Amino acid sequence: MELYDSKQINTQVLEARLGKPVRLYERSVTSLGECLIALIRAGRNKYLVCQGSGPVFEELSGENFPLCKICPANHANRLVLNKYLPYTIPVANTARRPSLGLGDRLGEATAGHIEALKGTNVFPIFAQQSIRELNFTNRTFDDVIDAAAYAVFQEGYTTGYGADGDHLKKCPDIEKSLSQGATMITLDSSEQIDNSIQSLDEDALLARYQAVEEQIRELYERLYQEQLLTIGEYTLKLDRKHLMQDVLTYHKALDFIQLVYETYISTSPKPVDFEISIDETDTPTDPKSHLFIALELKRRHVTIATLAPRFIGEFQKGIDYIGDLSLFSENLEQHAVIARHFGYRLSIHSGSDKFSIFPILAKTIKGSFHVKTAGTNWLEAVRLVSQKDPSLYRRMHNHALKRFADAKKFYHVSTKLDAIRDLDEVQDNELWHYLEDDNARQLLHITYGYLLLDENELGGKLIGDELFDLLVREEEGYRALLAKHIAKHLALLGFSR
Template sequence: MSDVLRLPRFSIGTGDRFAHQAKAQLQACVNAAKAGVEVVPVWNKSNREHTIIGSEPSLTRAAADAAVKALGWDKPYFLDADHINLKTMGRFVAPCDFFTIDVADDIGKPAAAADVDAFVARHPELVGTVNIPGIAEPFRTDEAFVRGVANKFLGAVQEAGKIYRAILEAKGEGKFVPEISMDETDLPQTPVELLIILAAIADEKVPIQTIAPKFTGRFNKGVEYVGDVAQFTREFEEDLAAIAFAVKNYGLPENLKLSVHSGSDKFSIYAAIHNAVTKTGAGVHLKTAGTTWLEEVIGLAEAGGSGLAIAKEVYAEAFSHADELMAPYATVIDIKKEQLPTVEEVNGWTSEQFVGALRHVQSNPLYNANFRQLIHVGFKVAAKMGPRYLEALEANEEIVAKNVTENLWERHIRPVFLGE
């Protein structure tokens, strides 16, 4: 169907907590277009973030539309109802055209025995030796293995089907891009598990265009990847092969691609991602989320004066409420509290010291990953400041926007999508 909304090959998820940086974010995509590669923006903001900040998805839509108009962007762009479920999808239906269906909490909840039996009977091709083009060693399974994977994931996929059909009823066919997310869970899915999951998704008739598995290693918010890069590389390439196989054999959309959640600042794996998609012709969605909020704080600190004072206030409040701020993000942060600077120490810092501790330049001896992660989850502090924080952003718009654009363009888009 030609009128189906279609996500292009390369896309980047850009969170904008306070709906002030859409233009600066889009400028990074404009830079990519000038360099010869189309990377389309997907503005994402979760129900949790809207609730904490007291905002509505319609404001995110308005900011995105205004940025597109201001920069004359004539390529696709999307607004993501991020990590939604049946309970939270309502307010996202009208403004959003990309839905990240989050069923991580349903992983491991056993499906009905009859449904598992039916799945195994329907998919004899998954039992035994499974040869997939692009994977040197075939997957070797038996019925017990396939049954075990189905028992672990089938219930989650069925829940995704319910959510998809609810969105479909509200939005209409072909009017949105569906993604299924399984990343915010404890254990990674192996490539053979991903293949079985994709078979189940096809059975549920959910035409996903992206899927976000949990990869091996730690994908902590806003900091470097922690894990074996060689292992990630193999896994990523095998996942791409599993997707291509599933598209061919199960009738999933031909533009189905991997979505790398918590993908911001995972510098050590960017070359592997770039090389894999270049070699195979596959697409990829890189989700950067809260890194823009960090660039706002960096910009304010860099501005000095009242901007630096607000940045210090954000840290002081975050430090005193650290446990509360960290709790919702426990699976995607790793903060060593004993390595956090004291509030008194930070209050004595210059702009250079604050920016050096926060900006993700690992060669800088001032850089502190614990400090960066705490501020990453501390946007609630700025939300409580109300107009004071937003006025500071507007007063320092030029320096903040420069940081936002440079971060997305230089540190993310260039290495992932251009291989530079």
């Protein structure tokens, strides 16, 4: 595709028509036959600018002026862009490249992510949002893919990206996400996983097991009970007690996984990366349980791309791994051997900022794997605020304290509010230090929805509008912070070339 000289786009004319200063994203300037298109920004809004003639000029909706058309960067125009520039469409990671979920809660982070990815072979999931995150940010999955697609066009990024319908639990949400363009479905079957089983004594366990339909019990016992199974260098035995626990814990979840696979994944007209999440449990995933699940998926002819166990230790939001690194390494090795044997990749959830385990992942898994991040990009936006607008940061910090109890209902964190240094004791030029403190990071991390959406007494945004205005003013600063922060993740994960 021929790229045209950006000087052909007259920003002074555009500024006169829009009544605001205009930034032209020069990497976006592209020729499509007789039409030249580019992405610009005026204030908080982005626009496609078209010059010339032809089908794309006619199909993009916007306002016609002499010599050009100015079109809002909205959903309808994104679909037109997809039609003429296929690299802006999310795709599945069919090559099984090392991959990173880069959830962008603000719709402003992807340019920084692209900068960080330069020189790597990483497959990025630029569009990744859970239902919870969508609710907390008042966005739709269409909004998330729109932002990613326009950023890909903006940066001239042509090597492929994915869109993850993250932690979906309901069939209607899965169907809707796929219809909107999801190329990855992370199925959260936690509502079908019985977390009470591990705490039962033997008598209670047996009673619960005998209540399972006899035909189901006989099938599992015939297939697995007391079987010695060699996977790589490990030999695991599915003894009767463990089999009873696994059947009671995961049987309904496996039925649900099979239903979703047969209804939506195997029938999809395009490739879909199907991820199974079993990490939303009260206890770590025993390697024997992982093996049981893998055997059942194979028996049921369910093909998955990735599986996310719950590893030992704690993967809390926004901070490093909590736990014994040597025990984690041993546990990870067993899970990695099982995943390799059955032909899928491991996925690590809540993976951002887990710097102490990244080298272990790279060394132990010995190949491609997936890591999900999200909130760390929000925290880099907060870091930018602390550096550029101390007054706004102080208001955000105080409001986060007020809203922490509400946010904590949705997240497992071990934040100690009394360990956070009092805001009145901190000078403006030291505010960024809060982003280096685990307790403050978690405070700011989980309250993002309230900071973005809470309103003042006049019905305006208490903080959200000022934050987005700052991100526009300091666009390059945010890009640089993200590029540095995500590049650190990539290097320690062994994803950098």
